[in-house]
Amino acid sequence: MQLEFLGTGAGQPAKFRNVTSIALKLLDERNAVWLFDVGEGTQHQILRTNIRPRKVEKIFITHLHGDHIFGLPGFLSSRSFQGSDASEPLTIYGPKGIEKFVKTSLLVSESHLTYPLEFVEITKTGVIFEDTTFKVVTELLDHNVHSYGYRVIEKDHPRELLVDKLRADKVPSGPLYGQLKLGKTVTLPDGRVINGVDYLGDAKKGRIVTILGDTRKNANSIALAQSADVLVHESTYGKGEGRMARNHYHSTNLQAVDVAMAAGVDKLLLTHISARYAGKLAYELEKQAREIFAGAHVVSDFEEIDIPIKK
Amino acid sequence: MQLEFLGTGAGQPAKFRNVTSIALKLLDERNAVWLFDVGEGTQHQILRTNIRPRKVEKIFITHLHGDHIFGLPGFLSSRSFQGSDASEPLTIYGPKGIEKFVKTSLLVSESHLTYPLEFVEITKTGVIFEDTTFKVVTELLDHNVHSYGYRVIEKDHPRELLVDKLRADKVPSGPLYGQLKLGKTVTLPDGRVINGVDYLGDAKKGRIVTILGDTRKNANSIALAQSADVLVHESTYGKGEGRMARNHYHSTNLQAVDVAMAAGVDKLLLTHISARYAGKLAYELEKQAREIFAGAHVVSDFEEIDIPIKK
Numbered sequence: 259m260q261l262e263f264l265g266t267g268a269g270q271p272a273k274f275r276n277v278t279s280i281a282l283k284l285l286d287e288r289n290a291v292w293l294f295d296v297g298e299g300t301q302h303q304i305l306r307t308n309i310r311p312r313k314v315e316k317i318f319i320t321h322l323h324g325d326h327i328f329g330l331p332g333f334l335s336s337r338s339f340q341g342s343d344a345s346e347p348l349t350i351y352g353p354k355g356i357e358k359f360v361k362t363s364l365l366v367s368e369s370h371l372t373y374p375l376e377f378v379e380i381t382k383t384g385v386i387f388e389d390t391t392f393k394v395v396t397e398l399l400d401h402n403v404h405s406y407g408y409r410v411i412e413k414d415h416p417r418e419l420l421v422d423k424l425r426a427d428k429v430p431s432g433p434l435y436g437q438l439k440l441g442k443t444v445t446l447p448d449g450r451v452i453n454g455v456d457y458l459g460d461a462k463k464g465r466i467v468t469i470l471g472d473t474r475k476n477a478n479s480i481a482l483a484q485s486a487d488v489l490v491h492e493s494t495y496g497k498g499e500g501r502m503a504r505n506h507y508h509s510t511n512l513q514a515v516d517v518a519m520a521a522g523v524d525k526l527l528l529t530h531i532s533a534r535y536a537g538k539l540a541y542e543l544e545k546q547a548r549e550i551f552a553g554a555h556v557v558s559d560f561e562e563i564d565i566p567i568k569k
Numbered sequence: 570m571q572l573e574f575l576g577t578g579a580g581q582p583a584k585f586r587n588v589t590s591i592a593l594k595l596l597d598e599r600n601a602v603w604l605f606d607v608g609e610g611t612q613h614q615i616l617r618t619n620i621r622p623r624k625v626e627k628i629f630i631t632h633l634h635g636d637h638i639f640g641l642p643g644f645l646s647s648r649s650f651q652g653s654d655a656s657e658p659l660t661i662y663g664p665k666g667i668e669k670f671v672k673t674s675l676l677v678s679e680s681h682l683t684y685p686l687e688f689v690e691i692t693k694t695g696v697i698f699e700d701t702t703f704k705v706v707t708e709l710l711d712h713n714v715h716s717y718g719y720r721v722i723e724k725d726h727p728r729e730l731l732v733d734k735l736r737a738d739k740v741p742s743g744p745l746y747g748q749l750k751l752g753k754t755v756t757l758p759d760g761r762v763i764n765g766v767d768y769l770g771d772a773k774k775g776r777i778v779t780i781l782g783d784t785r786k787n788a789n790s791i792a793l794a795q796s797a798d799v800l801v802h803e804s805t806y807g808k809g810e811g812r813m814a815r816n817h818y819h820s821t822n823l824q825a826v827d828v829a830m831a832a833g834v835d836k837l838l839l840t841h842i843s844a845r846y847a848g849k850l851a852y853e854l855e856k857q858a859r860e861i862f863a864g865a866h867v868v869s870d871f872e873e874i875d876i877p878i879k880k
């Protein structure tokens with residue numbers, strides 16, 4: 259599981275930061291990539307990565323501002339062009355209106371997709387996706403249009419059978435292993451009675467990744483980020499610009515730190531960096547944040563962050 | 570007057586060719602830039618040029634395929650963001666549907682433009698714009714959606730008064746010059762009678778630039794390109810691929826040459842190059858074309874072509 263940042267700028271593209279798009283790479287976990295927001299030029303950025311558009315299984319849109327959605331029609335069309343077929347459906351989650359935007363764009367341009375496209379517009383918050391391995395929860399944030407945050411929850415990994423330990427104890431392999439894996443007590447052919455629980459590894463907690471849309475500091479952000487491994491938070495403004503951030507419905511780096519600390523996250527990734535913080539000035543944003551919270555980091559376009567399973 | 574190519578690829582962005590957009594720079598002529606098509610990422614390309622979005626006065630859309638229009642909403646929003654005001658209106662010309670696409674995109678994203686935006690959807694072909702210095706004529710081409718070509722006609726430059734020659738002949742400056750400029754005969758204070766026509770330079774013919782949308786070879790292309798200084802023609806396919814070009818409603822480089830020669834143009838610029846002709850293969854397209862017509866040239870992203878006034 260990795261996060262790859264395809265665009266880390268705010269408002270409009272700048273030379274070194276494209277507008278927002280974030281890839282959550284779940285290749286080991288589900289052979290899929292999820293995108294969060296698709297600003298204009300996202301497909302161009304993807305060209306420079308090893309992400310394959312046909313692997314993009316879900317797209318979560320935080321809000322409908324242009325710098326977060328104008329790359330969608332192009333990405334969807336090119337995914338078709340590149341030969342995605344009926345076996346590679348794609349679902350888009352987002353605020354009411356996203357379906358109209360995408361469908362109008364595809365209709366007017368007569369783009370006929372070669373794969374099924376589904377929309378889930380958020381009508382109520384809470385769980386918007388769940389299967390056997392992942393669950394996604396969304397809540398409303400505080401922006402000048404409806405903006406959502408997404409909490410991606412990986413389900414706990416089942417305890418693994420310690421095959422090496424079984425072999426060391428000369429437990430013969432076979433259907434017995436299935437019973438042991440369930441933690442049951444079994445009697446071996448040689449008369450020994452063993453308990454499966456003694457042959458199971460530690461349970462590995464699933465990971466939690468929280469990705470928020472543009473927002474002021476607010477309580478829902480903290481709820482979504484509670485104990486997350488990684489929180490991705492906007493940082494359009496810097497230290498001392500709280501008033502400006504408030505007026506523009508955005509956050510400062512230090513407000514993001516407040517959220518991260520209140521939620522007890524491990525790592526805070528700051529993105530949606532204003533062009534006013536070009537080049538080295540972005541490091542200043544990071545430095546200010548790290549003085550308070552060592553787990554803070556300002557990300558760059560094409561930066562990849564690994565999210566390991568906790569031991 | 571220059572053409573600057575912002576995107577010269579076909580269908581979808583490739584590493585070295587973005588999707589279509591062409592800037593006709595009329596800075597000396599009218600302190601303005603006109604864009605022809607605005608594929609996704611056009612605003613990103615513009616960032617790397619000296620074109621200022623607020624100078625973009627008109628946008629001509631050839632057809633509604635995504636690779637020709639998906640950059641419009643982003644370009645229009647950023648132009649606003651960069652402070653274009655009520656004194657810098659912009660007009661978009663194009664096929665029926667372009668207004669719906671743009672308006673839906675701006676509405677859904679709540680992008681409120683700071684400048685007036687007007688649409689002229691093509692309901693009949695012929696002259697679609699004319700003022701004292703320029704005229705634009707459009708005709709339907711042959712593509713699988715309505716695709717138009719634009720013939721940009723600069724009006725002839727008025728004959729200039731040869732001030733140096735008047736001084737050499739000791740004609741005193743003053744209100745007389747106005748009469749002479751109109752070609753009238755006047756009597757000088759010293760009794761000499763002179764004819765203004767003898768003091769006027771040669772009339773300079775206005776230039777003609779023809780830019781076509783995606784199309785098969787067809788008669789309207791030739792009409793639009795008649796005696797043009799420059800013809801910009803798609804060249805999605807190469808020599809020997811006429812059948813494929815026909816099936817996909819596109820042209821080969823040699824079909825573009827046919828049009829250029831039938832129309833008697835000075836220069837043929839080949840664009841909309843398929844990713845199949847990557848890197849050096851594009852030169853092959855040019856070489857094949859130049860064997861027949863020396864004025865042919867395959868353009869690259871960011872290439873600028875000057876269009877001088879003919880002596």
Ligand SMILES: [Zn+2]
Nearest residue numbers: 269323325472
């Ligand atoms: Zn934003």
Ligand SMILES: [Zn+2]
Nearest residue numbers: 580634636783
């Ligand atoms: Zn095209």
